Every structure is written in structure tokens, then in C-alpha cells.
Amino acid sequence: MLKLMILKELKSIISSPKFAATFGACSILILLSIFIGINEYQENVKAYDTASQLNNQRLAESLSWHGMSNQIFRKPQVMQILVSGVQNDIGRLSSVGRYEGIKLRRSSYSDDPIFAVFRFIDFAFITQVALSLLAILFTYDAINGERERGTLKLTFANAVPRAKYILAKFLGSTLGLVIPLLIPILIGILLMLLYRVPITGEDWIKISVLLLTSILFFVFFIAAGLMVSAMTRRSSTSFMILLVAWVTMVLIVPRAGVMLAGQLVTIPSVAEIESQQAAYEQSAWDAHYDKMEEARIARRQQMANMTPAEKEAFEEDNMWGWMEEEEASRKKIQGEISDHNKKLNEDHRNRRSEQERLGFSLSRFSPASAYQLACMTLANTNIMLKNSYEDALNQYRDGFLAFTSRKQEENEGTSGIRISIDSETGFSFSGSRGIESLDLSEIPRFDVPRQTLSTIANSTILDVGILLFYTIAAFALGFFAFLRYDVR
């Protein structure tokens, strides 16, 4: 009997006129999003390759290791085709050199702001917005609609257990909606293969988990539709309730959570941090200069009663010590400033993480946020992308600077500019190596920050767990509501 009712549900969905229209529209959307994603990815790869080549050429033309700076580009990832996340908001390149800090610059959206207006449509977005709405559209009248049409009475005039009926409704709707939607998704993935997108084994695992998570999210809305339908008498009422719930869950809660966190955990702006740093730097140097001045006054007082010859001898004896003292003080101040800046940056980052944590925790009241966060973590296009790149770049910077310093020392005297003073030729400047280029083969390579599968699993399990909880809760509530449902 369960099979009979599941099959009926399947047939009922597939033969309904709204199915052809909505399924067609969703299929086109899914295929289009994957197609656009592939194009975008390939363009990014092309731009990445060209920029890297240009950078190598630029490095090859450098004459000196001294002050050399490298440019590192953020590598496009296959998963961005399905989940673009924040990857278009984050800068695509950073300079790595002695005189500049790490800062990712030139995001896609800063280069092409038109796309920032309505943002990209990717598979995750379609699932989150369009498919969730589709699920509601097919389930809002699952129970109360049957009551209105009289088929619920006709069904329960037979020896049909209620638990079986609601289970068949749930399974039938799930199969009837999930299976047809898998077709465009699989065609989309086939498109990725046809366009020779280099999908690695790890990517396949991520794609599979992404699909399962998307199905889970979709099934949540099926369960929610059934639940509301089993709690109301009229389909017009359940439709309104579900529509309001959808707007709240998909459009409001994710944004409201983050905005509320912004109000609850305030963090100073970058400009504020910079001005604090500058102020500290200024006061530190002022104190340093005051101290030096005091030392000088003290010395002058010490020398006040000395004869010029004694003064000279005294200065001769102590000059080196004074210079060392001043240098030590200067270095100490520099260290203090650097420590202070680091601490401010760290505080800022901690505070930001705290805000993010709170914002995401609040947003997770909506399954739509949990789904989005899970997708972005899976695709490695989440908010951690910036931090992980910056960390990796900072690490690379240390290695790179150490390398260029070592090279510089190795080639000391043979690099830079030599100034000669000769009685016959007068002043002469010469480049030590002529136009011979540097050997770049040993230059450290930047390792793209990678998340291991276990890290990804650890960070997605919470959101997938939340989705699972919401789905089970919605189904359970619907199930028990239906056991007491008045079929008349």
C-alpha cells in the first residue's frame, strides 16, 4: 500500500501542469548557472595564467634581489562554478615584498561592479531561492488540498493507516521532485567535463557532498510544506504561512542575523585601527626623541665644566656607546610599535571572528543560512578564504624575504650599484652584473592554501547537522499533526 501511495504521489506531481512549467524553468536556471560558472571559471583561469606569466617576466627582468617584490594571484577553484560564495568580493592578488604588507586587492566586484549589484546566480543560489520555493509550491496543499478536494475522506474510507499515508506523501513528494531535478544537475556536471574543467578526486567528493546537502535542504522545504499543510484546514492559509516563512528564512533571517551581530559586537573600522596605530607610533617616537634630548642635555651638563680638549676626548670615548644606546632605544621602540600594531591587528581580527561567529550563529536559525554556509565551506569560497590566503601569503612573505636576503648576501658586492672614485677617471657608477638576469629557478613557490577534507568535514558537519535537525523536526511535527488531522 505504501508503494501504491508513493507511486500515486509521484504520478500526481509529474502529471500536474505546474510541474512542467516549474521543472522547465528550474532546469534552465540550473544549466544556465553551471554554464555561466564554467565560463567564469575559465576566464579566471586564463586571467590567472596571463597575470602569473607577466609577473614571472617582470621578475626575470629584475636586476637585483634587493627590494624585489613578487605578485601572488588567487588561484581559481573548480568548486566556484557551483558556489561562488564570497570569492568575487575578495581581492585576486597581493604584492609580496619588503616594503608592503599583505593585502588582497582588486576583487572581481571592484573591477566589474555591475555584477555586484545583483550578484552571480550559481547552483547554491538557485537551490536556496528557486528550488526551496518550488518545494513549497508542490507541498503547501499536500494534506489540506486533499481535504478540500474530498480525496482525503475517500482515501481514509479505506483501511489506510495514517502514518503510512503521511510517510508516502513525504517520500512520494521527495522522489517526485528530487529525481527530475537531478537530471539538469547531472547534465550540468557533464557540461563541466565536456568543457574540460579539471575536476580532481577531492572535487568529486565535494560535489557529491554539495549535492546531498542541497537535496537535504530541498527536502526540508518539502517537510515544512507538509507540516504546515497538515496543521491547517485551507490551502490558501498554508500557502500564505509558507510564503511568509520562506521570505523570513531565505531573505530576512540570514541578513538580520549578521546585522544584529554587527550591532551587538562592534568592531573598529580599519581606518580607526590605522589611526590608533599612527597615534601610538607618534607618541612612541615623541617619547623616544624626548628621551634622547634629555640624554643629550645631561651629557652637555656633564661636559659643561670641561675644556674643549677634555670634551673632545670625552666625546671620542663615549660616542660609540651613545650611538649604540640610541640605536638600541630606536630598535626597542620599533619592536614595541610592531608588537602594538600586531596586537591591534590581532584584536581586530579576533573581534571580527567573534562578530562572524555570533552573526552566523544567529543566522543559523534559518536553514537557508545553514545551507549557504555549508555550501561555501565545501566550495572553499566562504569567509575564511580571505584569512587563509592572507595567512598563507604572510607565511610566504617570510620565506620569500628570507630567500631574497640570502641571495642578496650571496651576491654581495656583485649586486647593486658601485660608486668608484678614481683620481684619473673621477666618479664612476657601475652596475655590477651588467644586464645579466637573475636565476629565478630557486625562488620559493607560493603554496595555495588548501583545506583538507577532514577540515571541510569538520566545518560543514554543524550546518549539515542543523539542516538534518530542521528536516526531521519539520517531518515529525507534520507527522504527529496529521495523526490528529480531521479528514472531513
Place this chain on the structure above:
Amino acid sequence: MNETLSQIDGSGRQESMLVAAHLSKRYEDGVLALDDLSLAVAPGEIYAMLGGNGAGKTTTINLFLNFIDPTSGQAIVDGIVTHEEPLTARQKIAYVSENVMLYTNFTALQNLDYFARLGGQNDYSKEEYRTALLRVGLQEEAHGKRLRDFSKGMRQKCGIAIAILKDAPAILLDEPTSGLDPKAGLEFISLLDDLRSEGKAILMSTHDIFRAKQIANTIGIMNEGKLVMQKTTEELRGENLEELYVNYMVSGMAVAS
């Protein structure tokens, strides 16, 4: 009438297929929809419940189907108390409701097939479905059409065919002739006669005094949840049922004996 009531109280319970024993239903809002109803329908018998809106006819049928639980008393189908064993009782009942829409995306044949299987009849052939549809007066060209293109009367015929195919010993009909044109109404009466000959116990609620008199073995008039009159067609012979109906509706007299 006395004979049938004695069956309720005594050992005769088994003889009647459908029995309402002192059946009462008070809804949560306090309305007493059914007040101590007792009636019995034997196999091969048609019982017509007449009454205005809110008289308790549909409540009675809902109690037999256990869509609602009785406040007191019992609804019994083939010896099974419906609120104690609803699933077993429902196996014995075929039901036609008023204004059933059925599944409008399915064809008549698909609707029949689904409900027949749901009722435990898995072995019908397509021909048997067609025969059932023809029997209720649905022409062959309509059999493969989706129900969304059907008129109210055609859907009602489909609903009746579903009830026939279940082949249950008891049939409950809630305003079965609503939506049927006079010709179809006439055909339906003849169909009910056939079903009675097959030994089905039929309990129907209706507003249609004329048809009730034409086909029923027993007629009960209900008013405000009470059975105010119950007579066999023999007892009614020579009496003006319409006049009786109006009188009972106005006076609200309960059944005397």
C-alpha cells in the same frame, strides 16, 4: 421498525450489516450534532436518511467511517465497532461523498485503479474498470480523459464507480445524487437497486424525498441530530412523505415508538 431496533439490542446484531446503537456526537464547540441515534441496515436493504442541513446525516456517516469518534454509543459495521477497529471496519465499507473532486490530474481509469487498489482490490483488469464506468453511465470516450475536464456529475459517477469496485458489503452514500442530471439520477436509482439485489447494505443521506421514497426500504427523517421518524416504505404506502417530512421538520417531534 420494531424488528430492526430489536436487532440492535439483542442477539440480532449480527444480522444487520450497519448498526447505530444509541449513537451520540457532541462537537468540541458544544453542539450536539447527533442525539441517541439507533438504526440498523440489513444486507439487501436501503436506508435513506432525510433531513435538512445540520440534521446529523453526515455526522452519522462520518461516525460509521470513524472520521470522528462518538461521544457515546457505537457505530457498528458487520459486527465491528468502528471506533475500536476503524481499519478493519473500513474494509467493509464503500463510500461515496458529496462533491468529490478525485484526482484531477488523473484519468477516470487511473482514479479507479488507484482507489480500487487502496481498497484492497488488486486484480481488476482495465476491462473491468471500463465496465464499472459504463455501469454508472460514463461513456467510453470519457474513460481516458483527465478529471479536470469532467463536469461535477461525471466526477460523481466516477466516485460511484469507485464505490462499486470496492465490492464492500456496506455502502455509505452522502448526498450521492447531488450533481447528477435527472437521467443520471434515474440510472443511479436503478444501479442502487442492482446493488441491493447483490446483497449490499446501503445507508444513504439525501435531500431528495422523491428518490428516497422510490428506492429505500426504510426512511428515517432526522432533525437537529434526532431521528424523528422511521418507517418502511410499506408503512409509508398511502402516506404523503413530503407532508410528513415538512411536519416533522417543523414540529421537531422525536420518534414516538
